[in-house]
Amino acid sequence: MTIHDFSAMKKKNNPIAMVTSYDSWSAALAARSSIDCLLVGDSAAMVMHGLRDTTQADAQMIALHTRAVRRGAPDAFVISDMPFLSCRKGLHHAMDTVEVLMKAGADAVKIEGLAGQQEIIGHIIESGVPVMGHLGLTPQSVHLLGGYKVQGRTDEAGEAVRADARSLQEIGCFSLVVECVPARLAEMMADELTIPVIGIGAGAAVDGQVLVLQDLLGMSVGHTPKFVRKQIAGAELIIEALNTYVQETKTREFPSEKESYA
Numbered sequence: 001m002t003i004h005d006f007s008a009m010k011k012k013n014n015p016i017a018m019v020t021s022y023d024s025w026s027a028a029l030a031a032r033s034s035i036d037c038l039l040v041g042d043s044a045a046m047v048m049h050g051l052r053d054t055t056q057a058d059a060q061m062i063a064l065h066t067r068a069v070r071r072g073a074p075d076a077f078v079i080s081d082m083p084f085l086s087c088r089k090g091l092h093h094a095m096d097t098v099e100v101l102m103k104a105g106a107d108a109v110k111i112e113g114l115a116g117q118q119e120i121i122g123h124i125i126e127s128g129v130p131v132m133g134h135l136g137l138t139p140q141s142v143h144l145l146g147g148y149k150v151q152g153r154t155d156e157a158g159e160a161v162r163a164d165a166r167s168l169q170e171i172g173c174f175s176l177v178v179e180c181v182p183a184r185l186a187e188m189m190a191d192e193l194t195i196p197v198i199g200i201g202a203g204a205a206v207d208g209q210v211l212v213l214q215d216l217l218g219m220s221v222g223h224t225p226k227f228v229r230k231q232i233a234g235a236e237l238i239i240e241a242l243n244t245y246v247q248e249t250k251t252r253e254f255p256s257e258k259e260s261y262a
């Protein structure tokens, strides 16, 4: 997969299937599946580190996960998240972060929002680094948004999201993630943009979907958003497997002769 395949897939009406990956193990499994591309999301802060939200991620954290994902999936197209405030401390800071992520193995970076960072996004692209935009619910702004809420519900708010999307396309983003917006708004965005619109909680009429891997495998504990479809009951399967191991250990059923050295 290259950035050209993203637009080619949109033209062929072939939806892009993206999933998060934070480690070498899950990247290797995804590489053996038909997943199109991997996102080293800053959701790693919450999913992998138990932190309260994605404002807690930093460049070192995303780079560490990107290196692991690259080792597990050497040929995958990997997009890494620009962490909280990385585009808000000036061009030098943003470019240093881009450098760290690209050197860790990313093929592209994803940046949340647009306002106030048009020039930086343009400069990153002019420097030869593909940028994926991210609009709608932008979790790095969760405190300003007052929670994880659906965005763009009113005509005015919807039009603002659409205008930002058009600007990101004009600046040169190769694709766009749109999170937690009404399905009709996401559909209009996918229709009017030439770059692929990849949805999460944005309905089916877009150019692709992205989910957090642990959510789609049913491995997350706690609240599951409405838009997640769990493909397996991962948490239950894992807990059951652990309990079976404990029981077999305690009854000395494990290991068997076959599992021991003569």
Ligand code: KIV
Pocket (backbone or CB within 6 Å): 020, 040, 041, 042, 043, 044, 081, 177, 179, 200, 210, 212
């Ligand atoms: O960090 C992340 O996992 C993301 C997805 C939710 C799109 O940005």
